[in-house]
Amino acid sequence: MAAETKATKSMPLAKAINESLRHALEADPKVLVMGEDVGKLGGVFRVTDGLQKDFGESRVIDTPLAESGIVGTAIGLALRGYRPVVEIQFDGFVFPAYDQIVTQLAKMHARSLGKVKLPVVVRIPYGGGIGAVEHHSESPEALFAHVAGLKVVSPSNASDAYWMMQQAIQSDDPVIYFEPKRRYWDKAEVNTEAIPDPLHRARVVREGTDLTLAAYGPMVKLCQEVADAAAEEGKSLEVLDLRSVSPLDFDAIQASVEKTRRLVVVHEAPVFLGSGAEIAARITERCFYHLEAPVLRVGGYHAPYPPARIEESYLPDLDRVLDAVDRALAY
Amino acid sequence: MTVDSSAARKPRRSAAGKAGTTGTKRTTVKKSTEPELVQLLTPEGERVEDARYAEYAEYVAGITPEELRGLYRDMVLTRRFDAEATALQRQGELGLWASLLGQEAAQIGSGRATRDDDYVFPTYREHGVAWCRGVDPTNLLGMFRGVNNGGWDPNSNNFHLYTIVIGSQALHATGYAMGVAKDGADSAVIAYFGDGASSQGDVAEAFTFSAVYNAPVVFFCQNNQWAISEPTEKQTRVPLYQRAQGYGFPGVRVDGNDVLACLAVTKWALERARGGEGPTLVEAYTYRMGAHTTSDDPTRYRGDEERLAWEAKDPILRLRRYLEAANHADEGFFAELEAESEALGKRVREVVRAMPDPDTFAIFENVYADGHALVDEERAQFAAYQASFADVEGA
Numbered sequence: 001m002a003a004e005t006k007a008t009k010s011m012p013l014a015k016a017i018n019e020s021l022r023h024a025l026e027a028d029p030k031v032l033v034m035g036e037d038v039g040k041l042g043g044v045f046r047v048t049d050g051l052q053k054d055f056g057e058s059r060v061i062d063t064p065l066a067e068s069g070i071v072g073t074a075i076g077l078a079l080r081g082y083r084p085v086v087e088i089q090f091d092g093f094v095f096p097a098y099d100q101i102v103t104q105l106a107k108m109h110a111r112s113l114g115k116v117k118l119p120v121v122v123r124i125p126y127g128g129g130i131g132a133v134e135h136h137s138e139s140p141e142a143l144f145a146h147v148a149g150l151k152v153v154s155p156s157n158a159s160d161a162y163w164m165m166q167q168a169i170q171s172d173d174p175v176i177y178f179e180p181k182r183r184y185w186d187k188a189e190v191n192t193e194a195i196p197d198p199l200h201r202a203r204v205v206r207e208g209t210d211l212t213l214a215a216y217g218p219m220v221k222l223c224q225e226v227a228d229a230a231a232e233e234g235k236s237l238e239v240l241d242l243r244s245v246s247p248l249d250f251d252a253i254q255a256s257v258e259k260t261r262r263l264v265v266v267h268e269a270p271v272f273l274g275s276g277a278e279i280a281a282r283i284t285e286r287c288f289y290h291l292e293a294p295v296l297r298v299g300g301y302h303a304p305y306p307p308a309r310i311e312e313s314y315l316p317d318l319d320r321v322l323d324a325v326d327r328a329l330a331y
Numbered sequence: 332m333t334v335d336s337s338a339a340r341k342p343r344r345s346a347a348g349k350a351g352t353t354g355t356k357r358t359t360v361k362k363s364t365e366p367e368l369v370q371l372l373t374p375e376g377e378r379v380e381d382a383r384y385a386e387y388a389e390y391v392a393g394i395t396p397e398e399l400r401g402l403y404r405d406m407v408l409t410r411r412f413d414a415e416a417t418a419l420q421r422q423g424e425l426g427l428w429a430s431l432l433g434q435e436a437a438q439i440g441s442g443r444a445t446r447d448d449d450y451v452f453p454t455y456r457e458h459g460v461a462w463c464r465g466v467d468p469t470n471l472l473g474m475f476r477g478v479n480n481g482g483w484d485p486n487s488n489n490f491h492l493y494t495i496v497i498g499s500q501a502l503h504a505t506g507y508a509m510g511v512a513k514d515g516a517d518s519a520v521i522a523y524f525g526d527g528a529s530s531q532g533d534v535a536e537a538f539t540f541s542a543v544y545n546a547p548v549v550f551f552c553q554n555n556q557w558a559i560s561e562p563t564e565k566q567t568r569v570p571l572y573q574r575a576q577g578y579g580f581p582g583v584r585v586d587g588n589d590v591l592a593c594l595a596v597t598k599w600a601l602e603r604a605r606g607g608e609g610p611t612l613v614e615a616y617t618y619r620m621g622a623h624t625t626s627d628d629p630t631r632y633r634g635d636e637e638r639l640a641w642e643a644k645d646p647i648l649r650l651r652r653y654l655e656a657a658n659h660a661d662e663g664f665f666a667e668l669e670a671e672s673e674a675l676g677k678r679v680r681e682v683v684r685a686m687p688d689p690d691t692f693a694i695f696e697n698v699y700a701d702g703h704a705l706v707d708e709e710r711a712q713f714a715a716y717q718a719s720f721a722d723v724e725g726a
Contacts (some may be wrong), residue, residue, distance in 0.1 A: 001577075019439050056514055063540070064536070064539050064540055064543055066532075066539060066540070068502065068532060068533055068536055069502055069505075069533070069536030069537070069539065069540050071502075072499065072501075072502025072503060072505070072506060072533055072536065072537070073502050073503075073505050073506030073537075073540050074506060075502070075503050075506055075507055076502065076503040076504060076506020076507035076508070076509065076510065077506040077507070077510045078506075079485070079491070079503060079506070079507050079510075080506070080507045080509075080510030080511065080514070081510065082510055082513075096532070098500065099496065100497070100502065100533070103496050103499065104494075104496075104499050104503070107480075108492070109481075109697055109699065109700055110480065110696075110697045110698055111479075111480040111481040111492055112481055112482070112483075112484070112485060112492060112697075113479065113696075113697055114479075114696070114697035115485065115486070115699070116485060116486075116492075117698060117700045132655040136369060137429040148698050148706070149699065150701070151703070171700075171701055172700035172701050173699045173700050173701050200704065226354060246703075247703050247704040247705045248704075248705070249704070250704070250708075253703075285386070290494070297436075
């Protein structure tokens with residue numbers, strides 16, 4: 001880890017997004033922040049804390065409580081030349097806006113034969129593990145990654161949260177930015193003068209030789225813990241932080257799997273038709289002769305997200321991932 | 332009639348709109364026969380002088396015979412273009428067509444009320460508005476022929492792409508108008524939709540957002556009485572223009588078959604927007620004379636009597652009666668227009684028949700502005716697959 005310089009600070013993931021938004025608002029007068037309670041309150045998770053105070057109500061906009069309206073007007077603002085960053089308060093609240101995102105936001109560039117660009121970022125705090133009530137713990141990323149025209153990313157740490165937000169705002173494509181809410185308070189070093197990795201490039205966060213664990217967002221930390229536990233048993237696991245769900249960096253996964261010959265994909269979202277299913281299919285195709293075991297997946301079940309008291313049995317945890325690792329290594 | 336629950340100031344007057352500057356010779360003077368709507372020209376082509384509509388009439392008080400002939404020409408050519416498109420669908424040249432027959436006055440009146448710097452968000456039936464904005468009518472046919480999904484540059488005429496999913500564009504218009512206000516510009520935005528769309532949540536949310544942010548947007552609802560097979564009674568219990576009251580901005584019902592009234596009321600509403608007075612809902616009360624689209628069969632849900640009653644209120648006929656009675660147009664004008672109309676029909680036929688299919692690789696174009704690895708990969712796979720046939724053919 002680089003020594004702490006003037007540009008390097010340790011901060012929680014939520015604060016890193018806040019700093020990134022602040023920087024974007026300062027750098028480009030066309031950047032807007034909008035959503036429910038993002039102003040005075042600073043958002044229910046305080047991600048936009050202090051921004052309205054410093055940039056005013058016309059740039060940090062408290063909106064009516066209507067998600068379709070938030071995304072629909074953001075599209076109109078983007079058509080006028082603005083770069084809105086909209087907040088959907090919780091994962092389970094995005095669906096009133098799903099039509100605007102899928103039908104309008106995703107397709108406008110193609111429909112206009114490239115003449116219209118919609119640089120809109122949709123921020124969605126997602127995932128479980130915080131003991132929340134219904135509709136506050138979901139992981140709908142595959143529902144967006146399935147749609148051409150959208151890009152879908154999810155940082156796992158504060159540094160990526162900062163830089164990936166910068167890159168998402170600079171992107172001329174709509175980006176759905178999934179924030180791992182259970183990691184909001186996890187601290188990491190953020191160097192605001194670094195040269196970041198490309199937005200859609202995966203990163204090896206731990207090298208290993210026996211099996212690859214691929215994850216993004218909240219599950220990267222879990223996979224690192226799994227690798228620690230496995231190391232104690234003499235197993236060398238490589239951990240890949242995918243960072244982007246659309247596009248997926250198949251080249252990076254392939255390179256890792258050609259080395260380790262085994263792959264387990266971990267996400268909170270339901271396994272069925274989730275991003276892990278796509279990775280399994282493509283990696284099987286790309287690495288058929290390298291694989292020693294079928295690609296395995298660990299994730300949520302085909303059931304509504306359960307009440308908080310039993311969510312730990314629904315979410316991937318150390319033992320469930322280790323179980324998959326053992327099964328893959330047993331082939 | 333106006334429902335104005337806001338504490339808005341009186342709208343600013345344009346200098347050209349001063350009463351008494353008219354060069355128009357009025358043939359007759361009478362009151363509107365229609366209840367609860369702004370009418371300036373009766374179905375018989377008589378100019379309505381009604382104090383209740385004076386606030387709007389002011390906006391067309393100075394209209395010249397030439398401008399009136401221009402409105403007539405717009406409506407005739409739009410109807411001709413529309414008829415040509417319907418015929419082209421019947422001939423198999425278009426996959427579908429959504430006819431605007433009967434709604435010419437609502438579209439030309441409102442379209443001609445806009446300025447170049449205003450921005451228009453249409454549905455998929457705004458062929459007359461597109462005409463007013465200077466969009467080449469043949470550009471509208473690409474999506475109905477199936478060679479693109481829109482394709483014109485919205486910014487070259489400030490005319491957004493047609494929107495098919497009902498009501499979505501009301502929010503885009505509202506957001507755009509919020510941007511106009513942020514820019515400190517005095518442009519206005521107009522969103523088109525229909526009676527069916529009034530039931531959509533997006534339209535309700537657009538009303539909310541525009542009211543809360545006082546956005547310079549006009550919601551122009553063409554109530555053509557039918558949402559495919561469903562009459563307006565299936566969408567609402569109150570006249571649609573009254574919806575505005577609950578949102579805190581004015582709503583006006585205008586005779587949608589009266590081009591003069593549509594022009595006047597839309598100008599009034601756009602001026603309100605420009606003057607910082609926020610949104611307005613205009614309900615243009617009109618009638619869809621034809622089918623919903625060429626795939627629709629209206630005989631299953633409505634009778635002839637209704638259509639015949641509306642035919643008597645035809646928007647083009649009434650302006651012609653007025654022009655003739657007022658001696659604003661002679662036989663030469665009508666004959667020239669007939670020839671122009673024929674020429675437009677011919678050009679539309681020729682352009683459509685010559686419209687090429689896109690290259691199949693267009694599938695992969697413009698999916699993203701900044702590219703996407705999966706699209707690149709699949710394009711390459713597609714190319715390899717296509718090339719495999721070329722090898723066979725070449726062997």
